[in-house]
Amino acid sequence: MAEEQTTTTERELKDYSVSEMYDMNQRLLNESVPDVVPVSELAPISALREEYENGSQLFLSQIDWLVKQGYTHFRRAKGKYLRKCNPRMHLTTHLLQAMEIAFIDVTVAFAYLDQLIQSPLVEREPKVGMSLSLLSSTREDILNAGAQAIVVDDAYEEFEALIRNVAIPDAQGRLLTERRLLDIFQAKSSETTYVEDASTPPNIVFFLRLATRAQLKINSETYDGFLYDPETGEPLDAESFCNRFVDPVGVEADHMQMTALCRELKLNLDVAYLDGRKADNVDFVQFREGPENQAPLTVLYRPGHYDILVKAESK
Amino acid sequence: MDARLRRVNKEITDCKNDKTSNVKIDLVDESPFHLKGTFPGPEGTPYEGGTFEVDIVIPESYPFQPVKMKFITKVYHPNVSSASGAICLDILKDAWSPVLTLKSTLISLQSLLCSPEPNDPQDAEVAKHYMTSRSSFEETARYWTRIYAGGPADESKSGQDPVAIAGLEKAHVDRFEALGFPRDKVIDVLRRLNYRGKNVTQITDDTIVEKLLS
Known part of the structure; x- marks a missing residue:
């Protein structure tokens, strides 16, 4: 046994096949992901500031700038991976980053549903009605773009049921509240217990990916010339772009994917970049594809992950 | 019902009802999460005329985790282990997407037989x-x-x-x-x-x- 271990350590990285590297990555990844809470309770922005108090002055002044703009709360959308010390960890960094950043989908989905929940009672029903009809036409687009109903419908039905539940009580007579939404986004199955809600967030993320794909495929002439491989700069057609940079579970959504998603679901979205590069403000990347009177969902980007930003008066 | 079971049941039914594709999926025992796929070797390749069987295991978080597949039938191919039947194919790894199905993945294996990738070998x-x-x-x-x-x-x-x-x-x-x-x-x-x-x-x-x- 001891001998075998020595041999493994002495084996050079180049001797591993791609598949062995992958398996190793997966093992390390499983070991390195503790119980992560995907979306957490609303916290005052001072809690964000505390994280940086012993750190960069630039981050602190950027946070102060956000406060001046009226942002009072934030919602952590993702804990950081605890990386166990491992000499081969560099192998997995790329994969870990991809997994972390992929959570912008979860963040947007949560913010979208939360915005419906927080809307004034009189507006809630018409808003839910609009969302549902939009969702149903998105489903048509997804099918027209070539996806099979058997893979689309579980995801569609889960998303639809959640949106409907904002205005209409479910079978148990419950409405979707902020608390219930959090429970769903924090649900986790284990090897011994199956939790029904646990499949909801990945299904919603999957639906958002399908929506992105449908938008890019159906309007491919609009995106022609804008889709390329971010590493090599090689131009790609919509199909290969989607195969490589939209569909896979672990890929990060970049500017084009977010544009397509916002167009397909008619969303207004702001992504605020808290990156410590500027002292006097924070860059906001704005996506405006929804009605003018619809407040934008606001996502806070910090190197490695996305959180949700909230203005108190919008609550 | 379990999301994974719901999805797998739909896929098995869809494959049974599809008379146009030559891909087959069968139960191995009573579990719907351990299956056997079968397809003919593609025409115009050294695999033509053969029937290839694939062991299929549906993981816990399917379809958000890739299905596990390996050849039961011994295959002489750069991307298939001649000893274990393990397969080197991106969609079985980090290019996996829930939009893929058991049937479409088996069809991808069939086309892997047509176009080996010797620069990314399994064997x-x-x-x-x-x-x-x-x-x-x-x-x-x-x-x-x-x-x-x-x-x-x-x-x-x-x-x-x-x-x-x-x-x-x-x-x-x-x-x-x-x-x-x-x-x-x-x-x-x-x-x-x-x-x-x-x-x-x-x-x-x-x-x-x-x-x-x-």
């Missing part, structure tokens, strides 16, 4: 064979299809020729066996050295004898 020895001499590689792949996948001109299985399975030439094996080395050892060494095509003139007899003695 390095087979990949070397492929790169050194395409015609000799294809001959071996065809032989494997006949022996293991019930391909055309099926001779009696007792007549399996270990030299042909290793993708070597009988004359080469005979020559070193005549020096007094056991035949299976000769086959093993020549296979590892990729003693095929132009390599035959580049690898000296001394090198081979040295390996045979070690």
Whole structure:
């Protein structure tokens, strides 16, 4: 046994096949992901500031700038991976980053549903009605773009049921509240217990990916010339772009994917970049594809992950 | 019902109802999470005429985690382990997406048989064979299809020729066996050295004898 271990350590990285590297990555990844809470309770922005108090002055002044703009709360959308010390960890960094950043989908989905929940009672029903009809036409687009109903419908039905539940009580007579939404986004199955809600967030993320794909495929002439491989700069057609940079579970959504998603679901979205590069403000990347009177969902980007930003008066 | 079970049931039904594709999915035992896929070898390839079986395991978080597949039928192909049937294909790993299905994944395996990727090999020895001499590689792949996948001109299985399975030439094996080395050892060494095509003139007899003695 001891001998075998020595041999493994002495084996050079180049001797591993791609598949062995992958398996190793997966093992390390499983070991390195503790119980992560995907979306957490609303916290005052001072809690964000505390994280940086012993750190960069630039981050602190950027946070102060956000406060001046009226942002009072934030919602952590993702804990950081605890990386166990491992000499081969560099192998997995790329994969870990991809997994972390992929959570912008979860963040947007949560913010979208939360915005419906927080809307004034009189507006809630018409808003839910609009969302549902939009969702149903998105489903048509997804099918027209070539996806099979058997893979689309579980995801569609889960998303639809959640949106409907904002205005209409479910079978148990419950409405979707902020608390219930959090429970769903924090649900986790284990090897011994199956939790029904646990499949909801990945299904919603999957639906958002399908929506992105449908938008890019159906309007491919609009995106022609804008889709390329971010590493090599090689131009790609919509199909290969989607195969490589939209569909896979672990890929990060970049500017084009977010544009397509916002167009397909008619969303207004702001992504605020808290990156410590500027002292006097924070860059906001704005996506405006929804009605003018619809407040934008606001996502806070910090190197490695996305959180949700909230203005108190919008609550 | 369990999201995974719901999805797998739909996929199995869809595959059963599809009369146009030649891909089949069957239960192995009573579990819907352990299945067997079957498809014919693609036409115009050394795999033509063979029937290929694939072991399918549906993981816990399917469809958000890739399905696990490996060949049950022995296949001579750079991206398939000739020993274990393990497959090197991006969609079974980090390019997996829940938009893919068991059927579409099996169809991708079928097209992998049409277009090997020797630069991203699962079986390095087979990949070397492929790169050194395409015609000799294809001959071996065809032989494997006949022996293991019930391909055309099926001779009696007792007549399996270990030299042909290793993708070597009988004359080469005979020559070193005549020096007094056991035949299976000769086959093993020549296979590892990729003693095929132009390599035959580049690898000296001394090198081979040295390996045979070690």
